[in-house]
Amino acid sequence: LQGTLTVDSQLGKGATFRLVLPPTSAPAPTPVVAPPTRGKVLVVDDDALLGKVLARSLQKAHDPVVVQSAAAALVELERQSFDLVFTDLMMPDTDGIALYEEISRRFPALAPRVVFISGGTWTARANDFLQRVPNHRLDKPLDLPQVLKVVADIMAGRVSREQA
Numbered sequence: 001l002q003g004t005l006t007v008d009s010q011l012g013k014g015a016t017f018r019l020v021l022p023p024t025s026a027p028a029p030t031p032v033v034a035p036p037t038r039g040k041v042l043v044v045d046d047d048a049l050l051g052k053v054l055a056r057s058l059q060k061a062h063d064p065v066v067v068q069s070a071a072a073a074l075v076e077l078e079r080q081s082f083d084l085v086f087t088d089l090m091m092p093d094t095d096g097i098a099l100y101e102e103i104s105r106r107f108p109a110l111a112p113r114v115v116f117i118s119g120g121t122w123t124a125r126a127n128d129f130l131q132r133v134p135n136h137r138l139d140k141p142l143d144l145p146q147v148l149k150v151v152a153d154i155m156a157g158r159v160s161r162e163q164a
Helices: 048-058 070-079 096-106 124-132 144-155
Strands: 004-010 014-020 040-044 063-067 084-088 114-118 137-139
Touching: 040 048, 040 070, 048 063, 048 144, 063 070, 070 084, 070 096, 084 096, 084 144, 096 114, 096 124, 137 144
Parallel strands: 040 063, 040 084, 084 114, 114 137
Antiparallel strands: 004 014
């Protein structure tokens, strides 16, 4: 490596070895990035097939739980803690807006980690809500790489659209 090695030794006192290497012109090693934290994800969608697709997409890196209603979601939220929630915005009984409002009231730390999914059926109420709440929103049909990016952003602490 074209360096030098010198030794200074004193009998009974020990030795000092000095190795001097010239600087390298090789690029610095790429820093090791810790893998994202495995998270617990609640998926709330009245479309059972979409729930299964999301669960399958997430299960390699996260622990998904799928339910088909806001009522079932609230039961799960009482039973266990979650790192993030995907919820359909428009559902037949209780919509994603009402679910979000209940999460905000009962689990306020989780509210910024709610991701809204929509098939594009917009009401004036839904439009106003989405303008007011900065959470991530994904449109159907879902782009699975985008889903995984949103999950990674939230797990990394980037919880709103403005931060993404």
